[in-house]
Amino acid sequence: MLASAPAIAFVPSTDLDRSRLFSVDVLGLAPTETTPFGRHEGMDQDGAGVWRTPAGDQVAWFRDPDGNTLWMTQFAA
Numbered sequence: 163m164l165a166s167a168p169a170i171a172f173v174p175s176t177d178l179d180r181s182r183l184f185s186v187d188v189l190g191l192a193p194t195e196t197t198p199f200g201r202h203e204g205m206d207q208d209g210a211g212v213w214r215t216p217a218g219d220q221v222a223w224f225r226d227p228d229g230n231t232l233w234m235t236q237f238a239a
Contacts, residue, residue, distance in 0.1 A: 174199055174231050199231075 175181035185191045207213045212222045218238030226232055 173181060173185070182193055185193055205213050210222070211224070212220050214220050215238075220236045220238075221233055223231060223233045
């Protein structure tokens with residue numbers, strides 16, 4: 163299922179300029195947006211921590227075993 167989905171990456175960073183250079187120069191990616199990231203109060207998440215966007219997409223945040231913040235999005239049909 164994931165192999166046929168478009169790839170979208172959100173990468174937390176303590177230095178956005180350095181991360182952007184790495185993404186472009188090393189990974190060959192073309193970032194489309196760079197914004198500060200964090201969990202914001204007021205995002206109405208359900209009991210499982212899933213937030214539904216106004217368009218109906220579902221977004222879930224979680225931490226991997228190394229403590230990195232990851233998230234997945236299920237786009238509304």
